[in-house]
Amino acid sequence: MHGARNPSGRKFENLSALCCAPWGVCYDKCMNTTATAQLADQTPAQIDTQLAALYSEKAKIAQTIEHAYSTLHYKANDKKRYYGRSRVGMWTMTDQQALDTVHAMLDAGTLAPYDVTSTQQTLANLVVAQGQLNQAKTQIAELDAEYMRRPWSRFLEVTSSNGHIHSSMFCSTCNNGKQMTEFAWHPQLSGLTEAEAVAQLGPLLCSTCFASAPVEWKRDRADVNRERKAAQPKPVKAGPFASISYITNGYPQRETFKTAQMAQNWVVKERAEHEAYGYAICIETVSEVTEMLIAAGFVTQEVLDAKVAAKVKRDKREGEKHARALGLIK
Numbered sequence: 001m002h003g004a005r006n007p008s009g010r011k012f013e014n015l016s017a018l019c020c021a022p023w024g025v026c027y028d029k030c031m032n033t034t035a036t037a038q039l040a041d042q043t044p045a046q047i048d049t050q051l052a053a054l055y056s057e058k059a060k061i062a063q064t065i066e067h068a069y070s071t072l073h074y075k076a077n078d079k080k081r082y083y084g085r086s087r088v089g090m091w092t093m094t095d096q097q098a099l100d101t102v103h104a105m106l107d108a109g110t111l112a113p114y115d116v117t118s119t120q121q122t123l124a125n126l127v128v129a130q131g132q133l134n135q136a137k138t139q140i141a142e143l144d145a146e147y148m149r150r151p152w153s154r155f156l157e158v159t160s161s162n163g164h165i166h167s168s169m170f171c172s173t174c175n176n177g178k179q180m181t182e183f184a185w186h187p188q189l190s191g192l193t194e195a196e197a198v199a200q201l202g203p204l205l206c207s208t209c210f211a212s213a214p215v216e217w218k219r220d221r222a223d224v225n226r227e228r229k230a231a232q233p234k235p236v237k238a239g240p241f242a243s244i245s246y247i248t249n250g251y252p253q254r255e256t257f258k259t260a261q262m263a264q265n266w267v268v269k270e271r272a273e274h275e276a277y278g279y280a281i282c283i284e285t286v287s288e289v290t291e292m293l294i295a296a297g298f299v300t301q302e303v304l305d306a307k308v309a310a311k312v313k314r315d316k317r318e319g320e321k322h323a324r325a326l327g328l329i330k
């Protein structure tokens, strides 16, 4: 029998169907001591990878079983009672009582006819799930027996905001709240040294589980996260594409182009106005910006020339339209 008990006898009640092996110690000596030769050849990482998958599978099966029993409690006309301020209701029957009641109702034909098929299906699902659960537990026991035979290092990370890395789920600093502590297995680190685990997960070792580890490996997650963030290179704020100063018509001018596109717009406008209306421009500065644009691979001389020609044409058309509207030309 795989019981999930621990010395306090208080925590983990909700895992009554599960083996206690994840805490590293089995109180019911449930492990299968006939470890096969194949298991002896496997690395800690290989064994713990299978174990992690089996625990996840077992949790899913346990959920299916819980769901099936809930259905049976309803069919047996059981009701939930709420004690104190608790929002978690308690059935008045045990699961076994609910199961027996439903069987008795089926035998006596007192179940509503429309309920019979679905109830039979629930009972069948329950049998299948319980078989799967037993199978998972047997596989877990075999793998855990291998761990008990030659224990290796394990690194289990508590996923809460200030969680640490523990050597087993049975750490006195865990599972002290109302909710079970959630752990993330890192089976790929099983069998490795503390230094190797710290290199991959950060200096977050639990000081209870890893009492002899250097103090700098047993830090608070909040501090480590803050330092990591501070050490990250600040994103370099892109400067403007170009800043120029020049003189037109005797007046000093300054232009800052945030982007290459803005610089190109300026070049096109200056050249088009010069060509169309003969406006004075600072040829040197226009050439300088043009060279920067070409050097940056933003535009070629031909494309730029075509853009200027197009703008001259467009401006001319706009000018004529405007003059026509004012009655200056026909």
Ligand SMILES: [Zn+2]
Binding pocket: 165, 166, 167, 171, 172, 173, 206, 207, 208, 209, 210
């Ligand atoms: Zn610990």
